[in-house]
Amino acid sequence: MIRLLSTEDVPAVTDMVKNSFAPALWPFMTYAQRGIGRFLEVALRYPLSVEPRFLIVATDESSDAPIGFADFTIRGDGVGFLSYICVDPAARGKGVATMMFDRFLAEHPHLTTVKLDTFRDNSAARALYARWGFTVESASCWVTRALPHATDPLPISALAVSLAAYEVYGFCELNVVSSERPVRVGLMGDRVLRCFDRATFEDDAILGGVSAVFGRLDTAFAVVAESEVHEILTPHDVLLVSDRMSLALDEGRPTR
Incomplete structure (x- = not known):
């Protein structure tokens, strides 16, 4: 099932995102910092006071525990941005990421463009985004x-x-x-x-x-x-x- 993120999901989701990246990158990522859970809780509690976000999870059918997470932001010019998307390793290869992305599109039919950043050496993610129809428009270096x-x-x-x-x-x-x-x-x-x-x-x-x-x-x-x-x-x-x-x-x- 795909549903909105709840405060009860936050600990599992923050661990899932952090562990989807190499530890060498953690010092440079907000999602790997010690208080990211509190940050997400503020976004959930005061949605009108932060940048418009669409935070969703995919859940296990039997336990309702998160097995996937996606963090989108929405700009006023019709552009959505996929900040993070990750799936628990045990649930990969089952279309979970695609279901979350499709849910985002269905909930925001006014958007004209969606953008994202992906590491060049992440061949699995790049192949998935290419299947969704994404193409490269620019590049940056950390x-x-x-x-x-x-x-x-x-x-x-x-x-x-x-x-x-x-x-x-x-x-x-x-x-x-x-x-x-x-x-x-x-x-x-x-x-x-x-x-x-x-x-x-x-x-x-x-x-x-x-x-x-x-x-x-x-x-x-x-x-x-x-x-x-x-x-x-x-x-x-x-x-x-x-x-x-x-x-x-x-x-x-x-x-x-």
Whole structure:
């Protein structure tokens, strides 16, 4: 059965999502942080106060326990985004993911496009999305670098609010006060500073200033267009390549 996610499902679902990825990627993923369950509970309890989401599970017919999970977001321009979809290993190969995707399409007939990101080396997922009609439209790389030495600490707007969110969820966003430009970064777990653009990822002054505030951080992380990775001048590592895939819809159904 396919139904909406409930608060009782959250512990099983968060474990399912986390364990569907290699442990080496966990430090860089919100779904692998310690408080993601609380984050989902807030989304369920206050749906009008968060980004529009469609959270569903596939359940075992006898126990009603989750055997699959999908997290979609819906934008106002008719675009849906598949953030996560996973199926318990014991239930794979039975069309569970397709049933969840079809339920999403049936519930949102106004959508014109659905997009998703998938790792280039995940051949099973790519084959599934191709069967659904998705095609690649762009690519990006997950890149990391060592944080530079701490410099003078930079002020951060509403830091107490951000830290309160961090204590609950294990991740948060920070608005750094800089004389040069507004800077938005994020804390991911104990060690990772999430950079939301390439300029921040390469800015030693910004990274060193934030590092001075949070002494445990040691790694900067960003998602950069594949075509721009060769332009990064600071020493860095490429964790993986991710392809953005897109599916055009006609009255809620794939145009295929």
